[in-house]
Amino acid sequence: MKKTISVAPMMDCTDKHEIYFLSLISKNAHLYTEMIVANAILRGDRNKLLSFKKVLNPVTLQIGGSNPEELAEACKISENYGYREINLNLGCPSKKVQKNKFGACLMQEPDLVARCIEAMAKATKLPITIKTRIGYNEVEDFEFLKSFVQRTKDAGSQKFIIHARKALLKKLSPKENLNIPPLKYDFVYKLKEYFKNDEIIINGGVKTINEIKDHLKKVNGVMIGRAIYHSPYFLADIEREIFGNKNVPTRSEVMENLIPYIQEETSKGTQLNHIMRHTVGLFHGQNGSKVWKQYLSKNMCIRDADLQKVNHIMDQVKKTKPVFLER
Template identity: 60%
Template sequence: MDSKKKINRKISVAPMMDCTDRHDRFFLRLMSKNVMLYTEMVATKSAIHGDRKKILSFSPEEKPLALQVGGSNKEELAEVAKIAEDMGYDEININLGCPSKKVQKNKFGACLIKEPDLVAECINSMVNACKIPVTAKTRIGFDDTEEFDYLNNFIHKMRDAGSKTFILHARKAILTGLSPKQNLNIPKLNYKMVYDVKKENPNLEIIINGGITKVEEINNHLNFCDGVMIGRSIYQNPYSLIEIEKEIFKTKSSPTREQVVEKLLEYADREVKLGTKINHIMRHTVGLYHGQVGSKEWKRYLSDNMMARDSDFQKAKHIMTIVQNNEKAIQANS
């Protein structure tokens, strides 16, 4: 792999546990060639001792792709960085934003914002272990600490350790008393803090994340930051990637939903032969018709067929009928 090749992080899809697995990423790639993709967070111990093929393998079509890792043991993190490079990942990203109790107990995720020196050591050890970029995704603060100087100092330590790209989720993490879900909504978004970090550090690549849904918002953030990362709104409405391709990357031609499903079913055909369950692929398409005529029918069809335990590939073939009907309905209404 050419480790010097510049990664385009203008738009990226956020790492999301139980969402951005390899099947979802393949699906997203069918709609966007230009966005950067991230895996779900993988704990260092799972990456090192787990079933590597199952946990870390991916299709070449998913690239450019970053592996997101959770951990705070510098030897383990270095080992995972090397594994990521050897497997062909384009970037390794450390999770400094997850506030869940379990993650805190294992001393990784957002609680590490309290320990800038330890994080710097971890990053340095990863940087020394591989040639791919080592990046960090962090909240802008924790509990009562939401101060520019604290965040800026934290970023400087990581910069001095060898990282140049930072994804800033523009809200702090509350480490006690809120569930992970509440931690994605209750702490207030503070985009200005992220803009200020970029202003103060023009040579660093600063990616903004949190609550961004519309192309106009993306364009506005791009006036102040180097890139925008989007999570939930793309998962809920994956076809919005088509608008992002058109408006942000100026891509001329785009596949219809039907063409997307057709290609996904070709992938599913190959995957099912390798033992993948069809629902593990199709579950990510629930939002494909978001906001469209036929959306309800699509969801109903998926839940009746794809989520069933005995789902098999033959049922996937029938999806095409539903897709075609939906496309016809959309055309008739547009």
């Protein structure tokens, strides 16, 4: 089985613009959309929610919901938009998500989860996969995790992404739930030992190439969220060191390659700041990265930003190349 690196679904972060931007840095990473609620796909502006510019990378649509009929219909509708897979969110702990009964609280209802996955798998030819946690509230027990994953597998899930910490549904805020419950990678490694022939992806707290390499010895793939959103050029290191790609574009080239997309999107009415906000961390860790961030927040992460300003900063970047040290 091929080893994979994926970028985690992140609400308000991994929208279609972020997906395109990341595809300019890495051709090999598997990209996930932010969670889109099944009901929104049924009743909202489908094209706006689902369409994205085609890229070489596999792109997965992540859906949230707990009504089997709605989820099935959402899968049918989404099938022809170019996604490689549809993932069901069984890991998000936010109060709003719990009120609507989707995300991590569904770990408490394996029967309902199984019905959802069966309905989704029946409705589409695309593979259905899940993203979940190692446990919830006081439940942090390998036997529970194993039987939960088995249940989703029997229902039709073809891949299992495990955020290696439990969710405390009542006690913690969503942000705390991403940091406070301790990471327990051993649960995921043990799951892989049990589900030898299945695709098990580990997620949570991965920040370095060495950590990725260590995890890949034990599981089929690593999913990374915040480390890439805050510092997107980390994906370039991954391209080079994990995928052996010797032709990774420089940071400036990534920005230059983004310009035609910006032109295309802004001519359709997309606000420039909706694209540029994702580039804030591009020069993270480089000399002069502050200048880039300040320029963006002053000129481009605002409502009436315009393309002239992108061209201006690109000229600055080129002129001050030693400041924005490459690679």
